[in-house]
Amino acid sequence: MKNTKMLLELELMPQSPAEASSKAPNQEENSFYLQRHKLSEYFKALLSAMLRWKPSDPYAWMLG
Numbered sequence: 001m002k003n004t005k006m007l008l009e010l011e012l013m014p015q016s017p018a019e020a021s022s023k024a025p026n027q028e029e030n031s032f033y034l035q036r037h038k039l040s041e042y043f044k045a046l047l048s049a050m051l052r053w054k055p056s057d058p059y060a061w062m063l064g
Contacts, residue, residue: 006044006047006048008040008043008044008047010030010034012025012030046062050062
């Protein structure tokens, strides 16, 4: 299997100014959350598999 390096970056933005309150998580908290749950690795693997299999309905395939 070919080892291909991937980078997944997410930028979280509020939908409205009201949602941009001081209670909104900051970038450091978001990064820690992604690392703690290994979500970056999960999504990299998910996208890699999806591109390999190219399902006709990718949303249904992801929800499996």
